[in-house]
Amino acid sequence: MKYLGIESQRPKIGVFDFTGCEGCQLQLANKEETLAAFLSCIDVVCFREISSASGEGFTIALVEGAISREDEVERIRWIREQAEVLVALGSCACFGGVNRLKNDFDLDEANREVYGDQPKPTLPVRAINEVVPVDLEIPGCPVSKAEVERVVQHLIWEVPFRFPAYPVCLECKQRYTVCVFEMGELCLGPITRAGCDAPCPAAGLGCWGCRGPAQETNFEEFLSVARERGFSEDEIVDRLAFFGGFRGIA
Amino acid sequence: MLFRCLSKEGFRDLVEMTLETIEVVGPKEIGRDKDDNPIHHYLPVSNPDELDFDYATTEYSAKTYFLPFQENLSTYRFDEDDWTQDIRYRIQPRAIIGLHACDINGLLKLDKVFARDFFPSPYYISRRENTFIVGIDHEPCEGGFCRSLGTDTVTHGFDLFLTDLGDRYFVAIGSDRGFGALQKVHAREITDEDTHDYLTERQRLAGLFQAEVPVHDLGTLLDIEFTSEVWEKWGRKCMSCGSCAMVCPTCYCYGVMEKVSMDFERGVKQRQAYSCNLVDFAEVAGGHNFRPDSTTRLKYRYYHQHRGFVEIYDEPKCVGCNRCGRTCLAGISPVEVITDLQMDEQT
């Protein structure tokens, strides 16, 4: 494709997964109406556990999942060395995700609880950016394919892409969702970064903050809003900890 | 202005006849909140029974039928290192039945921005001209202070305006379109009794207002109170979520953004509703933010409502519907903010 006199290139993309549910990878194959166009703009050279010896190089690495084992540390370092651009996909890669709840327990105890008498080697869960530098983070559980598309478009053509600075509330309002606080639900919408199009509140479920904090959060006011409506400290703390995005704030 | 009297059956016929030709939007109960209060939205209806004129207020104003949250300003088609621009603003006609006076006044204010003077917007005008508006009188909603702003009554900006007289409607006619519609449902000439009943009802409604906001000389007050602690007090509570601007009948700030299709064959330039309370509202290229904190942003929201708009159009932008106050989780209420400012000046 040629535009503004510039011929665009198809970037070579590698897709990798770490500790996670692979739901974000699945999202990449989602959104059928644009899937063909998506694949025609990029050159996928690695997808799913193709061995690290894979001959073809990639310039962009899309990485899903958190880091929770020693071999994962090695592998993400290798990917970082190969890739010009490393993109963390989803809440696990960006914040540690649900996996990170493990860090609140004694590691051995957690290991026994899950694997019984056959414990597996494990490390405290870390987000990708706690192990290697990350160029772009697309949070969400799972990531939104539309957002991945826009990031990829941005990487190919440098077209505008910006995560919304504002919180989820704005998107709820823009789709005429009745505020779930009005329905007696707890919701992290007022402090969570928008861009997901607020599907959870639209379905009557308060936001769980999978996209982490908005550019600016009024955490103090949020706490008093939640407390005034009768939510307990435990409820609030649990909600904030769930995806790991509010570390350092909450 | 011309007036007619319309029976309730006649009105029902009017709605049914309208439904046969165009989309009809009106107040509709969509559910109940946790305290079992009804929640109303302006939504398309399929029969007259879905219209619930007993509503106190709607969560959203009818603004978005004229200024949708997202609207395509133009589309581009890319081909052979070139592009063509396509602009469309044709709209199918629609009727909105059951707007309160404050919401129609809100539209009149938007008209001043989008349909008059400089650079009238063809997108807005197209929606406005193609919307048949039927207003209705109502008892004041809780917390509404429209009477303080003179927006509890309206004299134009609608096709028909109804006042419920129990067994019939007293109808003010605002356009030839409205006149023509009434003819089809056999509205009759008004009698002295109709007029008497109408005036009595208007008086009763006016007497029901409780919320009042002293808005006299608010513009000067805002200038004097520019550094008031009141802004700090309320601004600290603001979560910069923009909900107030979304539900407001007159907030019209927007951003323009462009997107391209995945194959870069098509592009779209979109108007996207924004809010002056959002953190990056006044950010410029290079990252400098002229309004970095929520306190300043909240202050300027009030400045635009009660000073800036007055300077240009000789009236405040606010209609006193209190939707912003109701929707704000942090409880920032315009009545309290303005009252605080007035108090601050006195002490």
Place this chain on the structure above:
Amino acid sequence: MKNLFQPYDVSLESEMLEPLDFNRRSRLKETDRCFKAEILNVIRLTDMEKLFQVRILDESEGERFSFLPGQFVMVEVPGYGEIPISISSSTSRTGYVELCIRRAGIVTGALHRAKRGAHIGIRGPFGTHFPIETMKGYDVLLIAGGLGLAPLRSSIFAVIENRADFENVHILYGTKSPDQLLFDYQYEEWGRIDDIDLQVIVEEPDNEWTGPVGLITKLLDGIEIDPQRTFAIVCGPPVMFKFVCSRLSEQGMPMRRMFISLERRMHCGMGKCCRCNIGSTFTCMEGPVFDYWTVMNLKEAI
């Protein structure tokens, strides 16, 4: 009932059928239609700024396009976005306009990559202008700091092309360092024009710099001003115009005779989107050119 609700077609209003002309602000038209324009030339000014010579492709549209010094256009790169850019060329120049653009974001980035011959869009002109006509018969101070020379350049042309209409003319320009100087290839020409005092100053000189060193206000020290006979145009960042204007004000110049150009991020250029709102003033409609008294009263401007 059907005939009551005939769709109303805005595009059939008589004004809509007239040619697109943004100078006729009050007429109904396709406000978001842009003139398609071709990048004729790209001139590298510094590492950060390039000058684009842009020609409106449709000949009759190009002929109708006219502007005044200080006005801006919205530059559209379809797919990327639209940004406000002040016009840097002479109002007497027909055939193309010149836009000096710093690489600062997505749209300017795309423009900097774009090749000669690429097609972009232009809407405008928008906004207020410098009162060149009123300044005739007076002494004129044209002062710019940094990128401020871009919006000032059109006024410089207006003055030097009509030199006889003005009394004493001073052009003062300052930047941080010599490599940031814009249009340095033109100083020689401007300076040679009969009786124009052109002075350039930098804050941080390099080894080759032989000119004066310091802030722009230093250049004012060497100039005698008759406060009642002088107009000033000051373009630059807020801190710069604030110092310059308060200095001139102290010397007795009325604030109503100093003009500055404010920078805000307009999204529409038409007084609608509110993004360039300063307190209660729309920079795109009541500005970008303001007199200093007005700016003093804009609480957020400085």
